[in-house]
Amino acid sequence: MCLMDNLSVLVARAQRGDKDAFGELYQLFYRKIYRYCLIHTNDIQLAQDICQETFVRAWKAMPSFSEKNGGTFQAFLFKIARNQLIDNSRKKKESRLADYQNLEDRENLEERVYRHDAIDKVRKALGKLNEIERQIITLHYFEDFSGEEIARVVGMNEGAVRVRTHRVLVKLKEILQAEE
Amino acid sequence: MSENLLKESKREYLETPLPEYLKYDGWRDLRVKLEPRGWSLWGMAFKRGVVFLAAALFFLGSLVGVAQAAKPGDKLYTVKVLADKIFAQVTGNYEVKVQRRAAEVIETSRSNESTRAADRANREYQKALDEAKVKAVGSGKRENFKKILERQEEKFKKESESNDQTKERLDDVIKQTEKVKDEIQNISPAEDSKLPNL
Numbered sequence: 324m325c326l327m328d329n330l331s332v333l334v335a336r337a338q339r340g341d342k343d344a345f346g347e348l349y350q351l352f353y354r355k356i357y358r359y360c361l362i363h364t365n366d367i368q369l370a371q372d373i374c375q376e377t378f379v380r381a382w383k384a385m386p387s388f389s390e391k392n393g394g395t396f397q398a399f400l401f402k403i404a405r406n407q408l409i410d411n412s413r414k415k416k417e418s419r420l421a422d423y424q425n426l427e428d429r430e431n432l433e434e435r436v437y438r439h440d441a442i443d444k445v446r447k448a449l450g451k452l453n454e455i456e457r458q459i460i461t462l463h464y465f466e467d468f469s470g471e472e473i474a475r476v477v478g479m480n481e482g483a484v485r486v487r488t489h490r491v492l493v494k495l496k497e498i499l500q501a502e503e
Numbered sequence: 504m505s506e507n508l509l510k511e512s513k514r515e516y517l518e519t520p521l522p523e524y525l526k527y528d529g530w531r532d533l534r535v536k537l538e539p540r541g542w543s544l545w546g547m548a549f550k551r552g553v554v555f556l557a558a559a560l561f562f563l564g565s566l567v568g569v570a571q572a573a574k575p576g577d578k579l580y581t582v583k584v585l586a587d588k589i590f591a592q593v594t595g596n597y598e599v600k601v602q603r604r605a606a607e608v609i610e611t612s613r614s615n616e617s618t619r620a621a622d623r624a625n626r627e628y629q630k631a632l633d634e635a636k637v638k639a640v641g642s643g644k645r646e647n648f649k650k651i652l653e654r655q656e657e658k659f660k661k662e663s664e665s666n667d668q669t670k671e672r673l674d675d676v677i678k679q680t681e682k683v684k685d686e687i688q689n690i691s692p693a694e695d696s697k698l699p700n701l
Binding site: 338339340342345346349350353354357358361362367371374375378379382383385386387441442444445464465495496499500503 | 505506508509511512513514515516517519521522524525529530532533534536537538539540547
């Protein structure tokens with residue numbers, strides 16, 4: 324049985340209420356969801372909370388998930404996570420740009436341990452993009468999502484995502500060059 | 504240069520260290536928060552049911568609203584008659600039904616509506632009269648109903664006199680109204696109990 328078949332079986336079991344199957348899905352995806360939340364929040368505690376809440380919501384929404392029309396469980400999870408990030412951003416009433424630019428103010432010891440130069444520079448550059456552009460870059464470049472999966476997460480059509488991806492990559496490179 | 508930076512940042516991103524909490528306690532803590540699927544399935548079915556019911560009520564309400572403008576012979580006229588029937592049964596006010604059907608009889612007789620539409624209007628008026636008669640006798644509101652019929656008869660006659668074209672069509676309903684009025688007047692209290700309840 325291939326990985327995708329195995330994933331489909333786990334999803335079907337979880338949809339029927341099997342918590343162990345959902346636990347296996349959690350083990351497969353929590354790392355991805357966490358790092359995705361972290362790059363967008365730059366806050367370990369918050370990224371952890373959003374990651375956990377994403378899985379709670381995914382469990383509730385499992386019966387409505389369908390693989391028909393090319394839907395993937397990964398895109399389903401990331402869409403929930405993205406909505407959580409947007410909700411969180413609204414709640415805090417702080418601009419996303421400020422979050423990205425004031426990195427030093429928010430650093431704690433644990434963050435200092437893992438932070439590296441390259442990702443910090445890119446994170447700062449991401450702060451100069453809008454929310455959709457940041458999502459597209461993260462999903463396309465860092466997570467290797469297909470155009471269809473990105474379209475599902477950000478709620479755009481696939482064609483528009485393809486065009487936007489190319490433009491945003493160029494824009495990000497320009498920002499990075501300007502800062503060098 | 505920016506290419507290299509992007510590649511390096513991707514490597515760092517993929518190697519993002521996991522917090523101890525998520526690694527060791529994340530799933531254990533999450534598991535207890537998950538509701539049993541049965542409940543959430545019922546919850547979802549209930550939500551869907553409420554949404555469906557609200558949509559159905561909205562659709563029915565709109566349909567009945569639109570049907571109020573329907574004339575005898577129109578497709579939605581049946582809906583209008585049915586809505587009036589339900590209203591009469593719920594409120595016990597059968598006289599309103601008679602008045603509305605009578606208004607339609609006058610309207611169809613005035614316009615150049617087809618004979619079919621006029622016939623339908625007359626039939627519905629006759630039905631409304633019969634039902635209201637039984638209800639008026641059963642509930643002891645004969646006098647009130649008689650007055651309504653008198654006013655209705657007066658309207659028919661006035662309309663009939665003002666327009667030769669409507670005269671022929673309205674003669675029948677005037678006779679029907681008079682007949683019911685006489686029946687109500689002549690009915691004895693002993694016969695009241697023999698009338699069927701609708």
